[in-house]
Amino acid sequence: MAKVADQPGNVVWGTPLSASGKRMLLLGSGELGREVALEAIRLGIEVIAVDAYANAPAMQVAHRAHVLSMLDGQSLKQVVEQERPDLIVPEVEALATETLIELETEGWRVIPTALATRLTMDREGIRRLAAEELGLPTSPYRFAATETEYRDAIATIGLPCVVKPVMSSSGKGQSLVKTAADVDAAWTYAFEAGRGKDQRVIVEGFVDFDTEITLLTVRSHPQIAGATPTTHFCPPIGHRQEAGDYRESWQPCGLSVETLAQCQQIAKAITDALGGVGLFGVELFIAGDPTQEQTVYFSEVSPRPHDTGMVTMVSQNMSEFELHVRAIAGLPIGEIEQIRPGASAVILASVASNGPTFTGIAEALTVPSSKLRLFGKPRAYPNRRMGVALALGDTVEQARDRAQDCAARVKMH
Ligand SMILES: Nc1ncnc2c1ncn2[C@@H]1O[C@H](COP(=O)(O)OP(=O)(O)OP(=O)(O)O)[C@@H](O)[C@H]1O
Ligand SMILES: NCC(=O)N[C@@H]1O[C@H](COP(=O)([O-])[O-])[C@@H](O)[C@H]1O
Ligand SMILES: [Mg+2]
Structure with a gap:
């Protein structure tokens, strides 16, 4: 039998690794999951990390880990029944989402909702919802x-x-x-x-866009008597992609008031349709002259923290990971503040290696206002993301230069 979800005015959890602990089952244990796990642990939540390979990034910080195929419904059900989590938190798209729907029907809590995980796993589900049901502009x-x-x-x-x-x-x-x-x-x-x-x-x-952004959007229903469900937006994050994968991101991405309003409208429509609570990464293409009326296209949405949002680890008072954990735990979001212009630049593997080593870390961290996150992935292969450099600056341009400079100094062997 599943546990009963928290009721308004009744956020209750106890001690990790005891019967009273509030347990989070993280389905996917990559770099984004590792940060979610750390934020959850800071709030006294017990974290169980799952992925298809051993020693995945989030497993290295979680209380326990399981290695299994998350596309296999039987295995997924088994781990849920064994761990009896209060929160099932998907971290990747590739999951046995039909099983998540069954589990939700039995009373387990899937973040943001099991249906949202099914719709976003498959580009067809989310595209038809956005374009055909909600009438949002898309390619x-x-x-x-x-x-x-x-x-x-x-x-x-x-x-x-x-x-x-x-x-x-x-x-x-x-x-x-x-x-x-x-x-x-x-x-x-x-x-x-x-x-x-x-x-x-x-x-x-092909959309010949001018800019592409991720609009991090938080749906929160604080479990406080009288609190109303709210949607919060982070300042827009600009990013550059190569071969469909992100290389650098920055925040804020300057947009006109009108364009930002269009972006927020689209993000609200799609996240309301997906429902539940948590942080979503809404990917939007913006086309046209910034001094004129621009067209905003919906591209896709992650019902969880977004890779381009790693910049928020330095640029905001609360990172996207903390916001996600707060929202899913029924806690208030408060005010999201941008601290200074910030940027991120990825560190990709250039060769295949088991147990890769890194040099240049000390030199990298001489770049002013920089920080490094090395993910600890046990195996590297060309273009696998192994780390990210983060930096602040007086301007977005300065932050971008710093983050790229910092990333370029790290060498993987
Ligand atoms: N229709 C399009 N027109 C122009 N560029 C596109 C289009 N579709 C995708 N791209 C480019 O490719 C990038 C990756 O596409 P998309 O987000 O659909 O892939 P993905 O595999 O889901 O990536 P991720 O999981 O990292 O979000 C986009 O951010 C954009 O830069
Ligand atoms: N765009 C989605 C994204 O960034 N997902 C992140 O990458 C990990 C997989 O990395 P891997 O392929 O190196 O194992 C996922 O677990 C997640 O953290
Ligand atoms: Mg994408």
């Missing part, structure tokens, strides 16, 4: 399961377009198709990187 798109459907989709959408497996993240399996010569390779790559033969692809019209 034009088609889905395809066979090569014939794929060619039809390309013909309808036109070139250039972006091809992605419906289930993937961090740009895996994603291609920009510029000319007819790129069409075959994009299909093959999407299938290689996707999961299994049931894979489908999305073909999206």
Whole structure:
């Protein structure tokens, strides 16, 4: 039998590793999960980390860990029944989401909701919700399961377009198709990187955007008598991506009042539709001259902290991880304050290595206002994100220069 969820005015938890402990089961134990785990532990929550491989980043700081395939419903159910968590907190998209729906029906609490995890696991679910049910502006798109459907989709959408497996993240399996010569390779790559033969692809019209941002949006229902559910926004985060994966991010990203209002409207609509509590990373493309009326396109949303939001570890009074933990634990959010302009720059592996070593850390930290986060991933392979450099500056430009300088000084062997 599941535990009863907290009632308003009744946030109760006890001591980790005792019968009274409030337990969080983290499904996914990467770099983002590690920060969620640390914030939860600071608030006296017991954390159990799960992932498909041993010694994943969050496992190194959690109270306990389990290694299992999170795409296997049976294994997921088993670990939930064994650990009896108060909160099931997805950290990756690739989960047995049908099992999460069953578990929720039995009374277990899935963050933000089991349906949100199902819709966002699959690009088709979230895209149809955003564009067809909510009427939000998106790139034009088609889905395809066979090569014939794929060619039809390309013909309808036109070139250039972006091809992605419906289930993937961090740009895996994603291609920009510029000319007819790129069409075959994009299909093959999407299938290689996707999961299994049931894979489908999305073909999206290429949006020639000016800026892309992540709008971190928090839905909170503080468990205090009389408190009302609220939506909070962090200042927008600008970012630069290569091959579908983020390379650097900065906060704030300067937007006109009108454009920011459009962004917030879209973020509110999609997060209200997904429901539940927690922090969401709403990805938006902004097109057009910043001095004129701009068009904002919804791209996708993570129902959890976002990689580009790692900058908030230095740039805000509360990081995206602390905000997530507060929201899901039923605690108030208070005022989100930007401290100074900040930036992040990723540290990627250049070679494959088991138990990689790092040099240049001392030199990196001579960069003013910089900090480093090395994730402790046990294995490296080319382009795997192994760490991130963070920096503050008087301006966003200065913070970006510093973060990149700091990241570039770290060498992995
Ligand atoms: N339709 C598009 N038009 C222009 N650029 C695009 C389009 N789709 C994706 N991109 C670019 O590729 C990046 C990654 O795309 P997307 O967010 O869909 O991939 P992802 O694999 O879900 O990545 P993540 O998991 O890191 O969010 C975007 O941030 C954007 O820079
Ligand atoms: N864009 C999604 C994202 O940033 N997810 C983050 O990367 C980890 C997987 O890293 P890995 O592929 O190196 O194991 C995930 O666990 C999560 O922390
Ligand atoms: Mg994305």
